[in-house]
Amino acid sequence: MAVKSSFKNMSLCLLAICLVCSALLAGVYALTAEPIAAAAAAKNEAAIKEVLPETAVTIEEERTVDFEGASYSYNLAYDELGNTVGCAINVAPVGFGGPIVIKVGFDVNGCICNTKVLSQAETPGLGAKCVEPAFSDQFKGWNPAEKDLAVKKDGGDVDAITASTITSRAYADGLLLATKVFQAIGQTPMLLNE
Numbered sequence: 219m220a221v222k223s224s225f226k227n228m229s230l231c232l233l234a235i236c237l238v239c240s241a242l243l244a245g246v247y248a249l250t251a252e253p254i255a256a257a258a259a260a261k262n263e264a265a266i267k268e269v270l271p272e273t274a275v276t277i278e279e280e281r282t283v284d285f286e287g288a289s290y291s292y293n294l295a296y297d298e299l300g301n302t303v304g305c306a307i308n309v310a311p312v313g314f315g316g317p318i319v320i321k322v323g324f325d326v327n328g329c330i331c332n333t334k335v336l337s338q339a340e341t342p343g344l345g346a347k348c349v350e351p352a353f354s355d356q357f358k359g360w361n362p363a364e365k366d367l368a369v370k371k372d373g374g375d376v377d378a379i380t381a382s383t384i385t386s387r388a389y390a391d392g393l394l395l396a397t398k399v400f401q402a403i404g405q406t407p408m409l410l411n412e
Contacts, residue, residue: 261336262321266293269323269332270304273297277306285402292403302326307399308336311392314384315339318348322396328404330360330393345385353379353386357393367394 266277274295282289292307305324310317318338323331333354340346347353356377360367367390368374371383378386 265321265334265336266295266306266323268334269306269321270295271323271325271331273303276300283399283403285399290399292399304331305400305403307396307403309392309396309399311388311395313338313340313348313388314345314382315341318385318388318392320389320392320396322393322400324396324400328362328397328400330357330362330397333357333393340385341382345379345382347379347382348385348389353377353389360393362394362397367391367397 276296278294295304319336321334366374369378
């Protein structure tokens with residue numbers, strides 16, 4: 219004998235399906251959360267090493283600093299004698315496709331050692347070129363006190379990505395923000411030139 223279709227039967231069936239699906243999603247999340255977190259931590263650690271000066275031997279645990287109402291994470295780096303040699307700062311300016319998460323490395327003098335894009339959702343073939351060395355390498359050794367962190371179209375010194383001025387502006391703005399955050403870190407009790 220077939221079960222008669224009713225609102226109660228349909229609701230119970232839908233509830234059972236939702237409970238099973240929720241349990242499966244929770245199980246998959248529980249299995250994958252730790253490996254995903256470990257992969258993100260490894261990517262972050264590799265980026266820190268890539269943007270800091272070569273003399274950095276020890277990298278301190280992540281700290282935060284408040285600047286203009288927002289909180290920014292950073293890591294200080296030390297040489298083998300324990301002297302501060304640099305600082306890696308995370309910034310996330312908004313580009314054409316959303317936030318561009320950039321790790322910016324500084325030496326103790328405030329010059330940019332290197333930059334590394336951790337995540338971005340820019341247009342493939344255009345703004346996504348911000349991860350390519352042809353664009354990002356121009357910032358190696360960049361001294362913000364001597365060069366203007368703005369695209370040339372806006373009177374600055376940054377060579378923009380062709381047909382992607384919005385992404386280039388966001389990248390330059392992110393580096394300018396990182397420079398200001400670096401200066402704020404230098405004024406905290408943990409001074410860079412200890």
